[in-house]
Amino acid sequence: MAGSVYSFYIFDRHTECIYTKRFNSAQPLRPHAAVTSLTKSSLPPTARKALSESDDAKLIFGTIFSLRRMVRQLGGEDDQFLSYRTNEYKLHYYETPTQLKFIMLTDTRVGSMRTVLHQIWATLYVEFVVKSPMAPAEHPGGVGVANEMFEGGLEGFIGSIFPPQPA
Known part of the structure; x- marks a missing residue:
């Protein structure tokens, strides 16, 4: 498949981001520029990265949330939001029956x-996170997915x- 993956996110049913992964590809554009360079420069590097990922x-x-709502209002309850594309990136969306995004x-x-x-979701998340006796059933306060098997499986699957691509 031509192209590359820039990042991957999982949100729980309580709207908390429980997993984030950035891939080692040259992402031409971050999805936002909400934090000014002045603010970024006044923070230590670890705080800048955490702030950036949280933002x-x-x-x-x-x-x-906004696009899903708009799709349902315009098309009805049976319509689903699947993806959108800009000039720089494409966002793909999948929601599970348990409202994981x-x-x-x-x-x-x-x-x-x-x-x-x-x-x-079906082969990696369910197998390595849901079925793991060490993984919490809920992720209060955004406590994320911290599972080496899931992480390795995701990297291998995406790879x-x-x-x-050769440089």
């Missing part, structure tokens, strides 16, 4: 990732779909 997650969830940002050449997001 990204909030912005992405807000975008998804899987979101992936890719480059614009990538086709629908709905099946891929479903596979990540098999989007092999590294």
